[in-house]
């Protein structure tokens with residue numbers, strides 16, 4: 108029912124944790140800026156408004172991405188316009204009625220996609236509805252939540268606005284036929300909590316149960332606890348041990364939490380093991396360095412918190428370009444070997460301290476903590 112509020116429909120899908128995180132960030136951004144004026148819905152249109160097999164898309168992704176070569180094949184096969192445009196058009200015919208129902212239910216005044224596979228089909232169906240008088244004219248915007256090597260399906264020349272996070276994506280969008288005036292370069296939409304001022308480190312550490320006097324390494328195993336988490340813990344224990352404290356985030360991997368909690372650690376090494384956390388802004392602000400896979404969200408958050416990073420894994424294709432982004436900006440390194448990663452950090456805490464501190468300053472210099480509100484303010488202008 109219409110309640111006088113402006114309705115925004117955010118289209119996302121749970122392929123990796125980042126799309127949902129971006130959708131939730133946008134929702135929170137609207138709430139902070141405009142309070143009750145907006146009603147924001149977040150919808151996985153593929154899972155909830157398409158028939159089989161289309162509704163299996165997130166599961167298919169989780170499967171493919173476990174086998175790098177399969178994902179790479181799927182990503183590249185779908186990359187050319189001559190493939191994904193006709194396929195999407197054909198899919199629209201099959202899924203059209205159900206997707207159209209979603210627009211009837213949510214009655215959006217603005218549609219925002221935060222997923223690479225949410226341009227062609229929903230945009231086509233929405234435009235047909237508008238043409239047939241089934242819905243008033245409505246704008247459609249894409250918020251690209253990858254940093255550099257984005258899939259081409261992110262970029263549809265027919266959108267009213269497309270938000271990108273880096274020069275590299277801006278240029279990709281231009282190459283794919285979007286006009287400069289359709290594009291905005293603000294950065295990735297990161298939860299508003301990251302944009303706030305935090306208490307000083309000692310106070311934060313005390314509240315989080317961390318040691319006050321030791322440099323802190325935050326090890327993030329990806330949403331599902333991906334990456335060589337246990338081996339990295341061993342490497343840090345062996346090469347840095349009591350000279351550091353380690354906070355390990357295992358994501359939704361409960362078995363890993365148990366295993367790491369029951370491990371023996373060197374005397375004097377302070378270790379905190381956590382599952383999926385909701386206080387990432389505090390944990391990052393309380394730490395000195397982060398070891399993580401090359402997720403765009405995590406990288407952007409670490410930059411805001413001034414955390415130099417060791418990238419130890421990546422999802423093939425869409426996260427590969429994040430590695431040169433980090434290394435060329437000199438805000439971190441890529442090191443797959445847990446042993447060498449630990450030795451690099453030992454150096455940063457020791458004889459290479461000055462270089463390490465310089466990296467921390469560069470993180471803050473290239474971070475875009477205001478991107479979320481910049482995007483929300485601009486989206487606000489797109490409501491008809």
Ligand code: UDP
Nearest residue numbers: 123124125128330383384387402403404405
């Ligand atoms: N995250 C979180 N709690 C956890 C693990 C991860 O809040 O325990 C968040 C993290 O801060 C980031 C997102 O999940 O915002 C992961 O997104 P990213 O783009 O880095 O990787 P993806 O999971 O999409 O591959």
